[in-house]
Amino acid sequence: MNVETGTLVTIVINLVALFGAALHFYARIAKLELKVDTIWEFIMRRALSEGVAKNVFKVNSPVRITSEASVWFAPIAEELRNFYNSFSNRKSDGEMMLEIERKFGEQIAREICRPHNLVAGSCLRAALEVAKGNEPMNDIDLLPE
Secondary structure: OOOOHHHHHHHHHHHHHHHHHHHHHHHHHHHHHHHHHHHHHHHHHHHHHHHOOOOOEEEEOOOEHHHHHHHEEEEEHHHHHHHHHOOOOOOHHHHHHHHHHHHHHHHHHHHHHHHHOOOOOOOHHHHHHHHHOOOOOOOOOOOOO
């Protein structure tokens, strides 16, 4: 089989163009992933701020759920812990919050967030603390005035 030089050149040019387009597409996806990660971090920082302001968390290091917020999560606490423990490979806190949101998001929003007027994600962060089995802090305010 004999391939003409013009046909071979056309095939090579098309392959190079296709490769260039694939590299461009990959770079755009990487940029998009970075932006999504940045937005997620922003939302979770706001969630922590909201949680402290609305007595969901006390901050001392590490962040701990309050006993008041622990009561809010009591009906689903065991289910959250079982879900968390079902992952044999530990995920980052951010990844776990996404997993919790996928499985429990509507329930948490309906039963906890809305009744307690929490809108910036502190419910999700609190759900993670409950899922980890972290004990609530006593209600002594650890933030300096």
